Amino acid sequence: MVNSIFLFPLATLALGSFVVYDLSDDIPSEDWAADNAYVFDWRTAGGTVSQEIAITGPYYYSHQKEHISHQILENHKNDTSVLVVTEGSTVTVDDSVIVKTGYSTSLNQASFYGVNAAVNNAxxxxxxxxxxxxTTHNGAANVYTHGNTSVIYAENIWMYSSGPVSHGLYASGNGTIYAKNVRHYAGGDRCSSFSGDVPNGFIHVENAIAHTDGVESAICFLQGICNMTNVVGYARNSPVSFSDGSMGPVTGIWKDSDLTAGLLAGFVIFSDSAIRDGSTTILDNTKLTVLGDTMPALWAGNIIAEAHIKSSFINNSASGLLVVANYSFITQDFNYFAGYDQNKNMSPGQISVKVEDSSLSGSLVAYNESKITFNLAEHSHWTGDAKIGYNSAYIAVHLDETSTWNLTGNSALQNFSDADTSLSNVVSNGFNITYDKESKFNSALRGKTYKLRGGGFLRPK
Structure with a gap:
């Protein structure tokens, strides 16, 4: 029997305190503990990155139109799908159950081409x-699409998976997915609820509850576009989002959502190869919680990125870290930040953060020639400080006349500007701010020292 799915509207609940039902309540993760515990060595045993395994399954449609209703579709063989839609076909499936078990012998082909996915549209x-x-077990994506003109429209979808590389909604090769009213749970590693892959995947989701438990099992793994509205997401051992700009521009949009991250950072923004420009993260009327005591809300490495935080709230009380930029990147283990010894083609991270109509707290920390630009506008308020973590690095802070900065520590800036020339919107609490008097961007300060509210000073260095 099909599980009835009627999602309540989440927008009015996203920033409140409430109990959310998810699919691990229906199928306890301990029932599939062995499946979820399987750890695959991607670097030595992932298999070829080219497609050698044919996409096939018992329900195969090529150059066809079909309507499937009130059916149970299943397949239990390795390296095969249940439903395959290809070569310009148009297929509708409603009020049905799809079940997939069986392993993939090449997780690279599963990752890049959807081999072994329950549903493959291409x-x-x-x-x-x-x-x-x-429902999928043993390492199989739930729903996958591939190709420039390949599109999936999904509504009222219930997805459960165990085993590695068991993404929920998965698009690559410039494929596109539009989904509404989604529930997803994944217990294994590399099982993001929504995932885009080489070179891009375009995923648009409205009204979703997503829960992952594994490492690198983000709510969204982003190459391309991840456009999320009204999403309640909890990634126990992952950031909410991995944003990989190695293949080109990427955009992550999170609106009216409530998100929780349990590993590394709230948002990890990076390039898996050489540094690239064009990575954008937007939080709009969204709450983000980071659980770990070393986790920043935003982390950027080996990337040139932008973030826009509008009418949003960040709970980073466990770590006190708001934004971190570093000379670092993410390895295929996806559970630590790596250095130059593991990527000789790496560059310092650069991130520009614009804050509007938000009250935020926490430190800005830049390491090893990295750069953070932090702009407060439209009645925004920041309680925090700016620190250089190791070696030289660059932090700039800019305030408009409606915004405030409440210092929690001495702050070392490359550049500082304030539309309020009286500096009355900076409360020092006895701490000092230093700025680079040689920088042309600080010419308005004329290399002088200024007394701040609360007893501290703005000083040249």
């Missing part, structure tokens, strides 16, 4: 899913 095909329950 080559200019269109798939409509409505009121569908999809």
């Amino acid at each position: 080559n200019g095909s269109t798939l409509h899913l409505s009121n569908v329950n999809i």
Whole structure:
């Protein structure tokens, strides 16, 4: 019998305190503990990165139109799908159950081409899913699409998976997914709820509850576009989002959402190869909670990135870290920040953060020639400080006349500007700010020292 899915509207609840039902309440993760405990050595045993395994399954549609209703579709063989839609087909599945078990012998092919996915849509095909329950075990993605003109429309979808590389909604090769009213749970490693992969995947989701327990199991792994509205997401052993700009520009949009991250950072923004420009993260009317005592809300390494925080709240009380930029990147282990010894083609991270109509707290920390630019505008308020973590680095802070900075420590800046020339919107609490008098961006300060509210000073260095 199909699990009925009627998601309540989350927008009015996203920033409140409430109990959210998710799929691990239906199928306890301990029932599939062995499956979820499987750790795959991606670097030595991932298999070829080219497609050698044919995409096939018992429900295979090529150059066809089909409507499947009130059916149970299943397959239990390795390296095969349940439903394959290809070569310009148009298929609709409603009020049905899809079950997939069986392993993938090449996790690279599973990752890049959807081998072993329960549902595989490709080559200019269109798939409509409505009121569908999809369960996968042993390492199989729930729903996958590939190709420039390949599109999936999904509504009222229930997805559960165990085992590695068992993403929920998964797009690569410039494929696109539009989904509404989604519940997803994954217990294994590399099992993001929503994932885009080489070179891009474009995923748009409205109204979702997503819960992952594994390492590198983000709410969204981003290459391309991750456009999320009204999402309640909890990633126990992952950031909310990995944003990998190695293939080109990426955009992550989070609106009216409530997000919790349990490992590394709230948002990890990086490039897996050489440094690139064009990575954008937007939080709009969204709450972010980071649980670990070393976790910043935003982390940037080997990337040139922008973040826009509007009408949002960040709970980083466990760490006190707001933004970190470093000469670092993420390895294929996805559970620590690595250095130059593991990537000789690496560059310092650069991130520009614009804050509007938000009250934030925590430190800005830049390491090893990295750069942070922090702009407060539209009645924003920041309680925190700016620190150079190791070697030289660069931090700039800019305030408009409606915003305030409440210092919690001495702060070392490359550049500082304040639209309020009286500096009355900076409360020092006895701490000092230093700025680079040689920087042309500080010319308005004329190399002088200024007394701040609360007893501290703004001084040249």
